[in-house]
Amino acid sequence: MKTVLITGANRGLGLEHARRFAASGATVYAGVRDPGKADELQALAKNSSGKVVVFTYDARRADAAANARNAVGGAPLDLLFANAGVIGGDHQKLGDIAADDFAETLQVNTVAPLLLASALLDAVAASEKKVIAFQSSIMGSNADSASPHYYAYRASKAALNKIASTMAVDLKARGITVVTLHPGWVRTDMGGPSADISVEQSVDGQQKIFAGLSLEQSGRFFSYDGKPIAW
Numbered sequence: 001m002k003t004v005l006i007t008g009a010n011r012g013l014g015l016e017h018a019r020r021f022a023a024s025g026a027t028v029y030a031g032v033r034d035p036g037k038a039d040e041l042q043a044l045a046k047n048s049s050g051k052v053v054v055f056t057y058d059a060r061r062a063d064a065a066a067n068a069r070n071a072v073g074g075a076p077l078d079l080l081f082a083n084a085g086v087i088g089g090d091h092q093k094l095g096d097i098a099a100d101d102f103a104e105t106l107q108v109n110t111v112a113p114l115l116l117a118s119a120l121l122d123a124v125a126a127s128e129k130k131v132i133a134f135q136s137s138i139m140g141s142n143a144d145s146a147s148p149h150y151y152a153y154r155a156s157k158a159a160l161n162k163i164a165s166t167m168a169v170d171l172k173a174r175g176i177t178v179v180t181l182h183p184g185w186v187r188t189d190m191g192g193p194s195a196d197i198s199v200e201q202s203v204d205g206q207q208k209i210f211a212g213l214s215l216e217q218s219g220r221f222f223s224y225d226g227k228p229i230a231w
């Protein structure tokens with residue numbers, strides 16, 4: 001991948017992906033809510049000879065997709081990776097649902113990634129690799145019934161999955177590969193310290209997926225280890 005865009009690039013999975021792509025020599029457009037507080041990413045950008053470009057991307061704001069498009073300018077984009085996401089707050093149990101939190105979760109996890117992809121379609125189509133990837137979760141799979149609660153998070157990722165599989169159909173004729181990813185249960189701020197795998201393990205796996213993708217795989221949902229996940 002020569003040119004990639006990643007959202008939520010200031011910490012967790014997004015930051016590690018930004019590091020890996022930067023280390024491989026790619027140009028990285030790194031979207032973050034608050035560039036002034038993204039110290040580790042800014043340090044990476046400072047040492048990148050201009051190849052890591054930090055831009056403001058707040059998925060709750062109407063200017064999020066336009067900011068991303070402006071940052072990329074006319075450059076072709078080999079990979080658009082909508083990674084930023086929220087767990088959705090503390091009120092996600094039956095009898096304790098917060099409508100405002102639910103709406104914000106849908107905005108950040110579902111609507112904003114769709115608007116982002118929609119705004120950058122031509123940039124992806126103009127690239128060599130032509131990949132759009134959505135960081136989803138197995139918690140959005142209807143085949144997963146392992147745990148209760150998290151209504152907003154599950155619904156937002158299930159809807160994101162549907163957006164991705166629909167987009168794969170829409171964009172096949174343009175040669176664009178669209179995939180949905182589950183990073184595993186990862187020890188980030190979101191996953192917590194008891195999670196199964198490290199950020200490095202998850203990102204190793206996802207980087208391998210990116211490196212091996214082809215149009216035949218468009219419309220699929222992959223775990224970080226490359227295994228397919230049921231919708």
Ligand SMILES: NC(=O)c1ccc[n+]([C@@H]2O[C@H](COP(=O)([O-])OP(=O)(O)OC[C@H]3O[C@@H](n4cnc5c(N)ncnc54)[C@H](OP(=O)(O)O)[C@@H]3O)[C@@H](O)[C@H]2O)c1
Pocket residue numbers: 007008009010011012013014032033034057058059060083084085086087108135136137138182183184185186187188189190191192195
């Ligand atoms: N960790 C896991 O076990 C796990 C499992 C399945 C799926 N995922 C998915 O993986 C993705 C990355 O999660 P992570 O584990 O790396 O979590 P994380 O460490 O909590 O990072 C979340 C990232 O999303 C960003 N973000 C949150 N709200 C945003 C907004 N309104 N606009 C723009 N960016 C926003 C955060 O930025 P701020 O620093 O500004 O908040 C941060 O960069 C998410 O989509 C998550 O749902 C994670």
